[in-house]
Amino acid sequence: MIYTNAYFIIGTAYAGKSTMIRMLAEKYNGILCEENYQDRFFPELDREEFPCLTYTRDLEDWHDFIRRTPAEYAAWIDGAARECEILELQILRDLCGRKKPVFVDTNISIGTLREVAEPGHVLVMLADPMISVNRFFDRPDKEKQFLYRLIMDELDPEKAMENYRQGLIQINSKEKYDRFLNSGFPVIHRDDGRTVEETLALVEKAFGLQ
Numbered sequence: 001m002i003y004t005n006a007y008f009i010i011g012t013a014y015a016g017k018s019t020m021i022r023m024l025a026e027k028y029n030g031i032l033c034e035e036n037y038q039d040r041f042f043p044e045l046d047r048e049e050f051p052c053l054t055y056t057r058d059l060e061d062w063h064d065f066i067r068r069t070p071a072e073y074a075a076w077i078d079g080a081a082r083e084c085e086i087l088e089l090q091i092l093r094d095l096c097g098r099k100k101p102v103f104v105d106t107n108i109s110i111g112t113l114r115e116v117a118e119p120g121h122v123l124v125m126l127a128d129p130m131i132s133v134n135r136f137f138d139r140p141d142k143e144k145q146f147l148y149r150l151i152m153d154e155l156d157p158e159k160a161m162e163n164y165r166q167g168l169i170q171i172n173s174k175e176k177y178d179r180f181l182n183s184g185f186p187v188i189h190r191d192d193g194r195t196v197e198e199t200l201a202l203v204e205k206a207f208g209l210q
């Protein structure tokens with residue numbers, strides 16, 4: 001199935017994906033599918049079918065979340081992305097039946113997007129992977145600040161922070177960056193010298209919306 005009239009932005013953290021999706025939806029009177037728009041399904045998910053997505057839902061002690069090894073953390077992130085893809089495709093099947101354009105900040109894999117997206121409807125946005133590692137707790141997101149407090153709560157906060165940081169390094173690896181870079185889709189790199197309006201113009205051009 002081709003998801004007609006859906007525009008997908010994939011890539012790394014801190015590249016501007018969420019900002020561009022919001023601006024596009026507002027400008028073109030479209031449907032906004034922000035990061036984690038599939039969360040509304042989480043309460044009903046089966047633990048056997050979606051073990052990664054239900055991990056946090058059923059977690060009894062959140063300290064266990066931050067105590068995982070970097071490899072366990074990275075494997076969970078990858079697994080959650082695969083499970084999110086299943087839910088996203090279900091949601092988009094309905095949304096793309098409407099007349100409005102759908103703008104999606106997505107977990108859907110490169111391989112799947114090659115099969116389901118219209119030509120010219122996928123864009124990659126990239127930032128230096130270490131930005132996410134070094135600035136992860138700079139954002140005021142409630143989730144990030146909650147994790148920060150958990151880490152500071154540990155008997156050895158410095159060791160706990162380094163463990164979590166190593167996990168971030170694994171999920172923001174050069175290998176994943178290069179996979180996006182060489183996906184064959186148009187790429188826009190983060191440039192702090194560019195305004196958001198200038199970046200939007202580049203995004204519109206890549207999508208053929210100008």
